[in-house]
Amino acid sequence: MELLPTIWFVAIAVLWTGYLFLEGFDLGVGMLMKLFARNNTDRRVLLNTIGPVWDGNEVWLLTAAGATFAAFPLWYASLFSALYLPLLCVLVALIFRAVAFEYRGKVDTERWRTTWDWAIAVGSFVAAFGIGAALALTTTGLPLDANGDRSGGPFAWFSGYALLGGFGVVAFAVVHALAFLALKTDGEVRLRARRWFVRLVPVAVLPMLAWMVAVQFLSGKAWTWVIVVAGVASVVLAWQWARNGSEGRAFAAIGAFVVCATASIFGAAFPVVIPSTMDPAFSLTISNASSSDYTLGLMSIVAAVGLPLVIAYQAWTYWVFRRRVSSAQIPEAHGFLPAIAAKVLVAKENTSPSNPGA
Numbered sequence: 001m002e003l004l005p006t007i008w009f010v011a012i013a014v015l016w017t018g019y020l021f022l023e024g025f026d027l028g029v030g031m032l033m034k035l036f037a038r039n040n041t042d043r044r045v046l047l048n049t050i051g052p053v054w055d056g057n058e059v060w061l062l063t064a065a066g067a068t069f070a071a072f073p074l075w076y077a078s079l080f081s082a083l084y085l086p087l088l089c090v091l092v093a094l095i096f097r098a099v100a101f102e103y104r105g106k107v108d109t110e111r112w113r114t115t116w117d118w119a120i121a122v123g124s125f126v127a128a129f130g131i132g133a134a135l136a137l138t139t140t141g142l143p144l145d146a147n148g149d150r151s152g153g154p155f156a157w158f159s160g161y162a163l164l165g166g167f168g169v170v171a172f173a174v175v176h177a178l179a180f181l182a183l184k185t186d187g188e189v190r191l192r193a194r195r196w197f198v199r200l201v202p203v204a205v206l207p208m209l210a211w212m213v214a215v216q217f218l219s220g221k222a223w224t225w226v227i228v229v230a231g232v233a234s235v236v237l238a239w240q241w242a243r244n245g246s247e248g249r250a251f252a253a254i255g256a257f258v259v260c261a262t263a264s265i266f267g268a269a270f271p272v273v274i275p276s277t278m279d280p281a282f283s284l285t286i287s288n289a290s291s292s293d294y295t296l297g298l299m300s301i302v303a304a305v306g307l308p309l310v311i312a313y314q315a316w317t318y319w320v321f322r323r324r325v326s327s328a329q330i331p332e333a334h335g336f337l338p339a340i341a342a343k344v345l346v347a348k349e350n351t352s353p354s355n356p357g358a
Helices: 003-035 040-050 054-071 073-082 084-106 110-140 160-184 188-204 206-219 222-243 247-269 293-320 339-351
Strands: 272-274
Touching (some): 003 040, 003 160, 003 293, 040 110, 040 160, 040 188, 054 084, 073 084, 073 272, 084 110, 110 206, 110 247, 110 272, 160 188, 160 206, 160 222, 188 206, 188 222, 206 247, 222 247
């Protein structure tokens, strides 16, 4: 087995793990804008917990996709062409979500805020579902022919595994967000998030757990089954610690579950990067889908220098914004008047007949 392709397969699995861990609670908080928050103050508390970090978390998605493109171009080409429609929906959802974060507080009206709240919630759901479906299909199989091209129409990718992976990531994101809110907020939001986490986590992890087990039956190994068991144990610990009020431990434990999930899934799939459901001989592996050793070697040097810097910077960001957020810290809502509109109003006032100085 080639060393460099193996290293980059592991690296891509790590990048997806980082994305699901960090963007998991991020997308979950977005969905909880409509599922959990009771009023505008609650929603502003939720937004303030992820405000400093949400755009940094998305970098992991870009890095995972970019690394796949550079290290395994055939993997990237087959996956992104076969899943063109769902991944396009993910892109649009992320755009609407990002715009909503910026625009929500610009006008102080209930209708305006509600519109962008729905954009955040729906965008977060579509993004989580689409990413989960894509990851599930790259580990369970797509209808690929001998050239690595999708066979069938634009919805040939749609299957039970796509639904399982999509809902698995969505449900995990919700409970991960509840654990994050219990850790990051104070007051009523904190207590309610902890109660919801304790109630939902035993059920919410079932779709992702089913995905883990399904991959094990398809191509599992002895050591990946051990990781599945470790994942189940981490959920039990998260539930127990949350009941006891140990919010930091509960958040770490539910995060350990997604680490175990990706490790067991990618480990079971290795060395296949996309199984073909038409013929196993058409499957893409790290051998027939990778770039040259020269490209992978150069990428390894760049990653060895750049990746630690990125991780250090993001860790520093989380440290700086580590304080809890409470409703008492949220100022009164107010509209935002663009500078050009303000100048127009001032000009009108200065030229108004009722203005003594006009």
